[in-house]
Amino acid sequence: MTVNMTKGQKISLSKADGGSLTAVRMGLGWQAAPRRGLFGSRTREIDLDASAVLFADKQPVDVVFFRHLTSDDGSVRHTGDNLVGGAGQGGDDESILVDLARVPVHVDQIVFTVNSFTGQTFAEVQNAFCRLVDETNGQELARYTLTGGGPYTAQIMAKVQRGAGGWSMTAIGAPANGRTFQDLIPAIVPEL
Amino acid sequence: MTAELVRGQNHPLPGNRLEIRVSAGTPLVAAVTLGDEQGRVAGDGGWLAHPGEPHLPGVEVPRQAATQHRLAVDLGAMPDGVHRVHVLLALPGGRPDAPADFGAMAAPQLAVTTPEGAEIAGFTITGLGAETALLAAELYRRQGAWKIRAVGQGYAGGLPALFADQGVPEPATVAGQIQYAVERERARSVAPPPPAPAPPQPGPRAGAAPAARAAGAGPGTDASSDTSTDTSVDGDTDASDNASAGIDYRHPRRRPTRAPAAAQHSRPDARADASATSAEPATLNGGPTPPPTVPGQAPPPQDPAGRPAPTGPPEPFAGDAAGWSMEERLHNQIWGMFEDLARTVAAYRSAEDFARSRYEQELDRLLADPRTRGGAAADAARDAAELKQVALVDQARAVLDRDLAQLTVEAEVVDPALPPAYAGWENPCWHAYQVPAEPPLAVRLGSLTLPEAPELRIPLLARMPLNRGLWIDSADDRRLALDTAVAIAARLLASHPAGAFAVHALDPAGSATQALAPLQASGALVLPTAAAGAAGVGEVLGRLTERVDLLQMAMRGGAADALPPGLDTAEHLLIVHEFPYAFDDRAVNQLRYLADEGPGAGVHLLLVADREDAAAYGPVLDPLWRSMLRLTPLPSDHLADPWVGHAWTYEPALVPPGSQVLTEVLRRLAAARPAYGP
Numbered sequence: 001m002t003v004n005m006t007k008g009q010k011i012s013l014s015k016a017d018g019g020s021l022t023a024v025r026m027g028l029g030w031q032a033a034p035r036r037g038l039f040g041s042r043t044r045e046i047d048l049d050a051s052a053v054l055f056a057d058k059q060p061v062d063v064v065f066f067r068h069l070t071s072d073d074g075s076v077r078h079t080g081d082n083l084v085g086g087a088g089q090g091g092d093d094e095s096i097l098v099d100l101a102r103v104p105v106h107v108d109q110i111v112f113t114v115n116s117f118t119g120q121t122f123a124e125v126q127n128a129f130c131r132l133v134d135e136t137n138g139q140e141l142a143r144y145t146l147t148g149g150g151p152y153t154a155q156i157m158a159k160v161q162r163g164a165g166g167w168s169m170t171a172i173g174a175p176a177n178g179r180t181f182q183d184l185i186p187a188i189v190p191e192l
Numbered sequence: 193m194t195a196e197l198v199r200g201q202n203h204p205l206p207g208n209r210l211e212i213r214v215s216a217g218t219p220l221v222a223a224v225t226l227g228d229e230q231g232r233v234a235g236d237g238g239w240l241a242h243p244g245e246p247h248l249p250g251v252e253v254p255r256q257a258a259t260q261h262r263l264a265v266d267l268g269a270m271p272d273g274v275h276r277v278h279v280l281l282a283l284p285g286g287r288p289d290a291p292a293d294f295g296a297m298a299a300p301q302l303a304v305t306t307p308e309g310a311e312i313a314g315f316t317i318t319g320l321g322a323e324t325a326l327l328a329a330e331l332y333r334r335q336g337a338w339k340i341r342a343v344g345q346g347y348a349g350g351l352p353a354l355f356a357d358q359g360v361p362e363p364a365t366v367a368g369q370i371q372y373a374v375e376r377e378r379a380r381s382v383a384p385p386p387p388a389p390a391p392p393q394p395g396p397r398a399g400a401a402p403a404a405r406a407a408g409a410g411p412g413t414d415a416s417s418d419t420s421t422d423t424s425v426d427g428d429t430d431a432s433d434n435a436s437a438g439i440d441y442r443h444p445r446r447r448p449t450r451a452p453a454a455a456q457h458s459r460p461d462a463r464a465d466a467s468a469t470s471a472e473p474a475t476l477n478g479g480p481t482p483p484p485t486v487p488g489q490a491p492p493p494q495d496p497a498g499r500p501a502p503t504g505p506p507e508p509f510a511g512d513a514a515g516w517s518m519e520e521r522l523h524n525q526i527w528g529m530f531e532d533l534a535r536t537v538a539a540y541r542s543a544e545d546f547a548r549s550r551y552e553q554e555l556d557r558l559l560a561d562p563r564t565r566g567g568a569a570a571d572a573a574r575d576a577a578e579l580k581q582v583a584l585v586d587q588a589r590a591v592l593d594r595d596l597a598q599l600t601v602e603a604e605v606v607d608p609a610l611p612p613a614y615a616g617w618e619n620p621c622w623h624a625y626q627v628p629a630e631p632p633l634a635v636r637l638g639s640l641t642l643p644e645a646p647e648l649r650i651p652l653l654a655r656m657p658l659n660r661g662l663w664i665d666s667a668d669d670r671r672l673a674l675d676t677a678v679a680i681a682a683r684l685l686a687s688h689p690a691g692a693f694a695v696h697a698l699d700p701a702g703s704a705t706q707a708l709a710p711l712q713a714s715g716a717l718v719l720p721t722a723a724a725g726a727a728g729v730g731e732v733l734g735r736l737t738e739r740v741d742l743l744q745m746a747m748r749g750g751a752a753d754a755l756p757p758g759l760d761t762a763e764h765l766l767i768v769h770e771f772p773y774a775f776d777d778r779a780v781n782q783l784r785y786l787a788d789e790g791p792g793a794g795v796h797l798l799l800v801a802d803r804e805d806a807a808a809y810g811p812v813l814d815p816l817w818r819s820m821l822r823l824t825p826l827p828s829d830h831l832a833d834p835w836v837g838h839a840w841t842y843e844p845a846l847v848p849p850g851s852q853v854l855t856e857v858l859r860r861l862a863a864a865r866p867a868y869g870p
Contacts, residue, residue, distance in 0.1 A: 072836050073536070105587040
């Protein structure tokens with residue numbers, strides 16, 4: 001069951017049987033730019049990037065993105081940068097895996113963002129989506145369709161936060177502009 | 193000559209008449225299927241030998257489940273259409289004393305012997321978990337000759353799933369027949385067991401059970417049987433659930449569920465050991481179901497059946513990593529432990545840093561505001577801030593302690609399993625040292641520790657061939673630096689087959705004669721000893737440079753066959769003591785050349801030097817120092833890990849004082865040498 005999230009909606013990640021969520025994966029997928037003309041290399045490639053920013057008490061303490069693929073503590077892992085996109089059939093082209101049980105104790109929020117590194121807005125990218133998956137059973141927790149998202153180059157997608165009873169997830173879905181996560185920090189802070 | 197096979201490995205068979213011996217800790221059912229070129233069982237019943245129908249042309253299987261089986265196979269008698277013979281093993285279901293799956297018992301062993309009993313190949317089927325049936329091995333025809341391949345493919349769905357995979361018609365019915373035959377045979381051969389306390393027990397043993405199983409065991413009904421095991425996890429076990437406890441219908445890749453309740457109720461004494469072992473594969477398979485519990489609470493207590501909560505960390509075992517051989521698996525496991533320790537400590541340090549910086553910020557904020565700067569409210573606020581810091585650090589410490597405990601347990605399991613090349617000199621495996629037949633994958637250069645866990649020593653393993661020279665810094669303790677170098681050289685020698693590694697030593701001052709004596713006395717120092725004086729330095733360096741030149745030319749030109757016929761293929765290690773004494777400019781240049789180009793041609797450097805001694809050369813030698821891995825004879829925190837960049841304390845692997853192990857090892861090595869010629 002997919003939850004098509006609306007902005008600001010908060011869902012708890014604790015499961016029906018009472019166990020709380022232990023591992024989530026953020027997936028990002030988009031369709032590669034169509035080949036243009038005879039010379040394939042002149043096609044303007046579309047490069048979207050998924051990032052996860054780890055916050056402790058509203059201060060960024062670590063970030064996982066294409067230049068830092070594993071958080072220092074090893075709990076958040078990016079499976080690798082995809083520079084061109086995929087078939088647009090719904091498969092994830094970039095993934096970030098979060099082992100929530102191993103996240104350091106001071107980290108209380110993890111924010112997931114999407115950026116367009118090559119500068120195309122989401123209006124120009126075909127079949128782009130991002131989603132959050134419960135890694136233990138493959139169930140999709142939240143999905144956003146980025147395509148048609150207007151003249152924005154970034155989205156602050158969702159955050160998972162630590163509470164008294166375990167981790168919960170809040171959908172943010174706030175559009176923003178920026179090339180990498182650094183440009184987004186000012187936009188993220190109000191969402192914390 | 194016995195070959196110990198690993199999964200996927202094949203081995204030629206010397207003749208057509210064979211005996212396959214199976215031994216396991218608990219009774220197993222053995223069966224054989226004959227397959228065509230695709231491995232499918234094509235015939236109609238004439239292609240499967242099982243306890244109900246034990247005879248086929250060329251093969252016979254036992255009629256009952258047993259801990260030892262001997263299957264006589266005559267490959268020459270096989271029909272022409274048979275290209276593959278599969279040896280299958282399965283757990284007899286529905287027995288109170290039988291383990292629930294292969295993960296709960298010792299690894300079954302398979303041996304192929306000639307009819308006279310001479311062993312040809314062996315295969316220990318390890319790494320099984322929730323499977324209840326097993327394709328153990330395959331004999332197959334390849335260009336007219338038969339070979340054996342170690343398979344070890346388990347099926348959590350039991351025999352029905354295995355048979356379905358092989359194309360046996362009506363797999364569930366056949367599995368039921370086997371079950372029936374085994375139980376019938378059992379009832380005939382031994383006195384019937386005393387009636388079990390649990391009512392479901394007699395059910396599976398009676399004749400009605402196979403039919404029931406056959407009805408519910410087809411591949412198409414996987415989903416329904418899965419839901420029934422799922423409900424048992426939720427705690428409402430009902431009678432129908434217990435009745436189907438005999439065979440495990442779980443899908444191989446489905447998350448493992450609890451062992452059937454009926455089997456557990458009826459074996460209170462066997463419960464402890466079975467649950468201890470079965471807990472491990474359950475968690476290793478990934479995705480254990482956390483039991484119903486309040487999130488964020490302490491680990492839940494054991495459930496009523498006595499099985500430990502699956503949220504606990506998996507029991508570590510040696511070789512728990514990917515790799516083609518045990519050596520490689522251990523190497524990868526040690527690197528995995530290295531990374532885990534680095535990251536765990538990084539998590540702790542960052543939490544601690546954050547707690548401190550937040551405390552300071554809060555204090556600054558208090559002090560910045562005149563209203564909160566003094567008075568009782570200020571004290572209370574300060575105390576609160578401090579408490580917050582301490583609480584966070586305590587929490588981080590608890591997580592760190594948990595992880596360190598797990599890593600310590602793992603280290604305790606791994607340490608005794610290490611081969612000599614990975615083990616410290618104090619490890620007993622050195623006393624059982626035998627000259628290896630293969631060069632090592634890596635050698636231990638010392639151990640690494642972090643201040644958070646001084647007891648947890650991670651072996652520093654360097655992959656062979658060394659792609660960087662080694663530099664033992666003798667600034668602090670010259671004698672110990674030399675001992676370290678000798679210990680490393682001896683280890684490199686001992687880890688290679690006799691004659692595959694050669695050590696040269698440059699000791700122009702003659703001050704290392706005593707320390708090098710063990711290498712010398714054993715004859716391990718193959719090439720001229722401690723070359724004396726500047727002439728000796730030039731001669732040895734010239735020879736090695738020429739060798740590197742030759743090999744490089746041959747490799748670049750693709751003309752390996754043009755190398756001079758006498759050239760030995762050994763790796764070479766050059767120990768340089770008291771660099772740069774007696775080195776002229778030409779010798780220094782040759783040394784730099786060897787440091788840069790030597791590793792590619794199998795010539796490695798081990799420099800024992802104090803950088804200050806070479807200060808006169810100025811920055812010319814900086815690239816040389818940088819290109820080498822600096823090791824210290826005394827513990828020192830100068831090595832950084834590749835993930836987080838902690839400063840790790842390196843401690844060399846030295847021979848314990850008074851121990852004769854190094855001399856003894858070198859003596860054995862020297863004794864092995866003549867066998868290979870001069």
